[in-house]
Amino acid sequence: MTAILSEETKLRDQIVSVGKSIFDRGLTFGSTGNISARLSSGELLMTPTNASLGSLAPERLSRFSAEGVHTGGDKPTKEAFLHQCMYCQQKMSGAVVHLHSTYAVAVSILADIDPDDVLPPLTAYYVMRVGSLPLVPYFPPGDKALADAVAEKAKTSHAVLLANHGPVVAGKTLLDAQYATEELEETAKLFFILRGQPVRPLTGAQREQLRG
Numbered sequence: 001m002t003a004i005l006s007e008e009t010k011l012r013d014q015i016v017s018v019g020k021s022i023f024d025r026g027l028t029f030g031s032t033g034n035i036s037a038r039l040s041s042g043e044l045l046m047t048p049t050n051a052s053l054g055s056l057a058p059e060r061l062s063r064f065s066a067e068g069v070h071t072g073g074d075k076p077t078k079e080a081f082l083h084q085c086m087y088c089q090q091k092m093s094g095a096v097v098h099l100h101s102t103y104a105v106a107v108s109i110l111a112d113i114d115p116d117d118v119l120p121p122l123t124a125y126y127v128m129r130v131g132s133l134p135l136v137p138y139f140p141p142g143d144k145a146l147a148d149a150v151a152e153k154a155k156t157s158h159a160v161l162l163a164n165h166g167p168v169v170a171g172k173t174l175l176d177a178q179y180a181t182e183e184l185e186e187t188a189k190l191f192f193i194l195r196g197q198p199v200r201p202l203t204g205a206q207r208e209q210l211r212g
């Protein structure tokens with residue numbers, strides 16, 4: 001019992017510190033974005049709706065049973081279904097991060113991107129941490145249809161980009177999900193810096209080497 005409590009306490013504190021770090025560096029703003037993390041019991045902790053990631057309280061995080069029932073804490077994020085879909089499709093995931101990070105959102109609004117894989121493989125770390133990034137068609141935030149559309153794309157990718165909205169990224173741990181989301185945002189920024197210039201993305205063989 002003590003071990004279970006301490007795992008949960010540590011995870012609650014980690015969600016709060018990751019949220020603050022993300023918010024303080026302007027990677028999401030206002031009350032946008034949400035974070036969830038999975039306990040070894042299968043229960044989920046999630047950020048509450050309308051909460052700023054910069055000032056989360058560990059004891060107020062929403063809690064879900066392994067069966068997906070809200071069992072405690074404040075009213076959960078309106079994207080709770082979306083987070084649950086990511087865990088269903090990406091079985092090894094221990095955490096999911098969703099942000100409204102500016103450059104990734106900007107990419108999600110462009111008319112001429114490849115919906116199967118939005119960003120080119122510009123750097124090794126992008127390939128290592130993100131890999132591929134399918135675009136999920138637009139649905140309003142919190143719409144159950146958005147969660148269903150995410151489930152479809154998340155079958156093949158742990159990172160997806162919501163059209164006219166922002167990224168959703170699953171990771172084995174909360175830090176993995178955080179780092180991958182940050183890598184995605186920086187690559188979106190590079191994409192804009194380099195737009196209109198001839199670029200030399202990583203080749204297929206270079207990508208394979210990183211995956212190997």
Ligand SMILES: O=C(CO)COP(=O)(O)O
Pocket residue numbers: 031032033034047048049050051076077078079098100141142
């Ligand atoms: O990013 C958001 C919706 O997509 C924020 O919603 P919540 O405040 O309900 O978490």
Ligand SMILES: [Zn+2]
Pocket residue numbers: 032033098099100141165166
């Ligand atoms: Zn959102």
